[in-house]
Amino acid sequence: MPTEREQAVFEAAIKLGALYHQFVGTPVSQETAATIEEAIESAVRLQPYVTDVTVRLDRSVMLENPFGYSEVSGRMFDVTISTRVGEATCTAALRYENGYPMMSIID
C-alpha cells in the first residue's frame, strides 16, 4: 500500500499533468489572461484532494501573432498546487525552467 505522503504526491502530479495538456493551445492575450487563469484554477480546485491552487500565466511571453493574440504554452505557466491525503500533504509546482515546463515537488 502506498503511504499517505505518496498519495498526496501522486494527486498533486496528476493535476499538473492534466492542466498542462488540457489548456495548452487556448487562445489568450494580456487582456484575457486573468479569465483563463481563473478557469484553470476553478478546474483544478474541483479535483480530489486539492487544498490550494494558484495559476499565473506570464504576460511577458504572450507574444502577439499576426492576428493580435497568443496561445497558452508551456513557457507561460507558473502554477502551485497543494494536496492533502489523510495527514500527509504535498505542494508541487509547474514552472518554465531551462527551456522546459518543469513540474516538481516543492514541499
Place this chain on the structure above:
Amino acid sequence: MPTEREQAVFEAAIKLGALYHQFVGTPVSQETAATIEEAIESAVRLQPYVTDVTVRLDRSVMLENPFGYSEVSGRMFDVTISTRVGEATCTAALRYENGYPMMSIID
C-alpha cells in the same frame, strides 16, 4: 478564390471545431460553469473574424462523479458564433442533437 461568404463560413467552423476539442474534458461543476463559459468565450473572441460568441454549458447534464464534479462534454455545449469577412457574415452553432454535438450553419 473563395467568396467572402465562404470565408465567413470557414472561419466560423474553425472556431467551433477548435473550442470543442480544446475544452472537452475540463473539470466543471454547476458552481464553476460560468467561469468556464467566460473563458471559452474569451478564447473565441480573440480569434480572427469573430464578431460575436455566446457559450452556454447545460447545467442539467453536469452529473456528478464520485468526487462531486463533472467534465465538459459534447452533451453540454450550446454555442453560437458569428463571423464577418468583408461584407459577408455567418452565424453558426454547436448544439447537442440526436446524441451528437452537432455543428451547423444557422444564418
Place this chain on the structure above:
Amino acid sequence: MPTEREQAVFEAAIKLGALYHQFVGTPVSQETAATIEEAIESAVRLQPYVTDVTVRLDRSVMLENPFGYSEVSGRMFDVTISTRVGEATCTAALRYENGYPMMSIID
C-alpha cells in the same frame, strides 16, 4: 439554407480547428512523428463528409527539449483535408505561414 458548397467548406474547417486543438501539446519526436501523423489522420477520417486527409508534421522544427523530445505545435502542421457534401467539394489546408498556423480554403 446554406448551399452544399458552403456546407462542404464548413465541414472542412471544423476538422482543421478540431485537430489543431486536439493534438497541440502531444509529446513527439522525429522517431514517433509518423505514429502521431497516422493517429491524426485516422481521427479526421472518421468524421462526417471527409473524403481525404493528409497530415505531415515538420520534423525540422521538432527541437528537442532537455529531455530529448518536442511537442506538437502550430509550427509543425502541414494538413490538407477534402470534404464532399452532395455534389459540392472543398479542399482546405493548415500550414504555418508568417508566424501563424494558417487555415485556408485552397479549392
Place this chain on the structure above:
Amino acid sequence: MPTEREQAVFEAAIKLGALYHQFVGTPVSQETAATIEEAIESAVRLQPYVTDVTVRLDRSVMLENPFGYSEVSGRMFDVTISTRVGEATCTAALRYENGYPMMSIID
C-alpha cells in the same frame, strides 16, 4: 528534498494526468483504436523517467454516434505506466472504476 520513490510516484502521475486530458475527445472507432493506443504510448514513452507503458482502449464502450464513430472518453482507458528515478520505481494505472477514470499507485 523528496525521496526517489516520491519522485517516481510524481513522474508516473504526471503522465497519467497528461495523457487523459491530451487525448480525451479524439475521434476513435474499433477500427482505429489500435492506432490511437499506439500514438498515446509513443507520447508517454518520450517523457522523462518512463520505463514502460501500455494503453488499452475498451472497444466495448465505443458506442457509435449517428455518424458511426466514437470519441476517446474516461470510460475507455486501461493504462499502466512504470517509472524509475534513481533506484526507486513506481507503477501506476488509470482504469474506469465506479463511474470514474481512477488513477492509482499499484506498486
